[in-house]
Amino acid sequence: MIPxxxxxxxxxxxxxxxxxxxxxxxxxSQMLGEALGISPDLVRKDMTYCEIKGKPRQGYPVPExxxxxxxxxxxxxxxxxxxxxxxxxxxALANYEGLKKSNMHVVGLFDTDxxxxxxxxxxxxxxxxxxxxxxxxxNDVVCGxxxxxxxxxxxxxxxxVGAGVKAIWNFAPVALKVPxxxxxxxxxxxxxxxxxxxxxxxxxxx
Amino acid sequence: MIPxxxxxxxxxxxxxxxxxxxxxxxxxSQMLGEALGISPDLVRKDMTYCEIKGKPRQGYPVPExxxxxxxxxxxxxxxxxxxxxxxxxxxALANYEGLKKSNMHVVGLFDTDxxxxxxxxxxxxxxxxxxxxxxxxxNDVVCGxxxxxxxxxxxxxxxxVGAGVKAIWNFAPVALKVPxxxxxxxxxxxxxxxxxxxxxxxxxxx
Ligand SMILES: NC(=O)c1ccc[n+]([C@@H]2O[C@H](COP(=O)([O-])OP(=O)(O)OC[C@H]3O[C@@H](n4cnc5c(N)ncnc54)[C@H](O)[C@@H]3O)[C@@H](O)[C@H]2O)c1
Ligand SMILES: NC(=O)c1ccc[n+]([C@@H]2O[C@H](COP(=O)([O-])OP(=O)(O)OC[C@H]3O[C@@H](n4cnc5c(N)ncnc54)[C@H](O)[C@@H]3O)[C@@H](O)[C@H]2O)c1
Numbered sequence: 001m002i003p004x005x006x007x008x009x010x011x012x013x014x015x016x017x018x019x020x021x022x023x024x025x026x027x028x029s030q031m032l033g034e035a036l037g038i039s040p041d042l043v044r045k046d047m048t049y050c051e052i053k054g055k056p057r058q059g060y061p062v063p064e065x066x067x068x069x070x071x072x073x074x075x076x077x078x079x080x081x082x083x084x085x086x087x088x089x090x091x092a093l094a095n096y097e098g099l100k101k102s103n104m105h106v107v108g109l110f111d112t113d114x115x116x117x118x119x120x121x122x123x124x125x126x127x128x129x130x131x132x133x134x135x136x137x138x139n140d141v142v143c144g145x146x147x148x149x150x151x152x153x154x155x156x157x158x159x160x161v162g163a164g165v166k167a168i169w170n171f172a173p174v175a176l177k178v179p180x181x182x183x184x185x186x187x188x189x190x191x192x193x194x195x196x197x198x199x200x201x202x203x204x205x206x
Numbered sequence: 207m208i209p210x211x212x213x214x215x216x217x218x219x220x221x222x223x224x225x226x227x228x229x230x231x232x233x234x235s236q237m238l239g240e241a242l243g244i245s246p247d248l249v250r251k252d253m254t255y256c257e258i259k260g261k262p263r264q265g266y267p268v269p270e271x272x273x274x275x276x277x278x279x280x281x282x283x284x285x286x287x288x289x290x291x292x293x294x295x296x297x298a299l300a301n302y303e304g305l306k307k308s309n310m311h312v313v314g315l316f317d318t319d320x321x322x323x324x325x326x327x328x329x330x331x332x333x334x335x336x337x338x339x340x341x342x343x344x345n346d347v348v349c350g351x352x353x354x355x356x357x358x359x360x361x362x363x364x365x366x367v368g369a370g371v372k373a374i375w376n377f378a379p380v381a382l383k384v385p386x387x388x389x390x391x392x393x394x395x396x397x398x399x400x401x402x403x404x405x406x407x408x409x410x411x412x
Binding site for chain 2: 007037077191
């Protein structure tokens with residue numbers, strides 16, 4: 001088993017090599033470390049979890065590394081998802097190229113606001129929350145993204161779980177309860193700002 | 207020095223105890239662990255970095271723990287910030303209660319879109335990017351948030367650094383270059399989805 005903190009970094013290495021221009025065939029732990037603010041020693045240590053061997057003074061072969069990490073991180077597996085709450089954050093996620101490239105397949109958008117229901121966002125039409133249960137069952141949806149206000153988040157979560165969703169990606173600032181067998185990840189982007197400010201105020205790196 | 211990964215978790219403990227109703231005076235490592243999906247052993251280990259002692263069978267005193275963590279995480283220090291790019295993501299951040307509560311003080315919003323410049327978002331008026339340099343100098347701004355398209359991000363970053371900003375919080379999917387002495391944190395929320403999908407597909411926890 002690869003530890004989560006290593007998987008998190010492996011994904012950063014993947015998205016870096018994936019953004020390299022086609023003529024770059026080798027990437028060193030130095031190059032990866034500098035671009036991502038990670039020590040080259042740690043990069044080398046992380047790479048021991050991969051079967052791709054580096055070459056002294058050249059580094060890792062980009063095409064092989066990209067393909068290996070793509071499989072390891074399951075980026076080649078598409079997952080049907082719905083986004084509930086098509087406000088500012090929900091619409092930013094629905095439009096985000098990065099999610100499309102990582103094979104999150106958004107198949108449905110839901111909201112309760114009569115002014116939003118029936119309008120289009122990208123190439124999807126926003127549906128009313130009342131239609132979500134049947135939609136999830138008919139479209140093999142496994143992941144639900146929650147971008148509604150905090151007071152509605154648990155209710156939306158229960159609806160998603162009740163319809164058979166197995167993974168919940170939550171952005172509302174509230175600790176959700178899910179039954180065993182349902183995987184929950186809550187984002188809390190304030191955490192990023194808190195760590196940035198600590199660096200700034202302590203004017204050093206840990 | 208407390209390791210970053212521990213600080214990340216301490217912030218999650220803080221935001222959990224900060225959201226507890228006032229009549230709850232004690233919180234156990236069990237309670238914290240269950241709410242946040244972290245093992246109680248790890249919670250207890252993290253708490254050894256804090257000077258707050260737990261009591262057997264009762265746990266940690268909530269008011270003392272909250273105040274201690276607030277200081278440790280520098281949540282009581284306000285930082286003047288600007289957001290550059292007031293589209294979907296930028297406006298979601300400008301309106302997010304969580305950032306206000308963590309003492310990020312957004313004092314300026316900037317964009318280049320003539321349809322947005324001059325309109326209001328919350329209680330601020332969106333200004334044109336051309337006014338940002340002087341605004342940063344006159345308003346003691348130390349942090350810049352980048353929510354513009356990837357192709358404009360480095361140029362916006364250089365403008366912020368040139369005006370004297372010392373911390374950059376970047377959401378554009380591109381590896382930015384900053385000089386020494388400027389602290390950079392890049393968010394990559396796709397990473398969260400990638401880890402969630404791995405849990406789902408491997409149907410287990412690491
Ligand atoms: N985690 C983070 O980092 C972060 C950052 C910004 C915002 N947020 C949170 O994300 C959520 C959305 O923020 P926003 O700025 O997009 O808010 P918003 O008000 O722009 O959008 C919320 C949307 O949810 C819809 N909605 C409300 N109740 C609903 C329900 N029961 N079912 C379906 N749709 C419902 C509304 O009609 C609206 O379209 C909020 O909880 C906010 O606190 C989190
Ligand atoms: N990191 C993440 O997790 C994440 C998630 C969603 C979106 N994004 C990224 O965040 C950025 C914003 O996404 P969005 O959905 O809000 O896009 P958007 O198109 O809704 O907003 C972009 C805004 O930036 C403005 N802008 C463009 N060039 C500018 C410049 N040089 N100076 C100032 N303002 C400028 C535009 O006028 C617009 O208002 C994009 O780079 C997107 O890829 C990141």
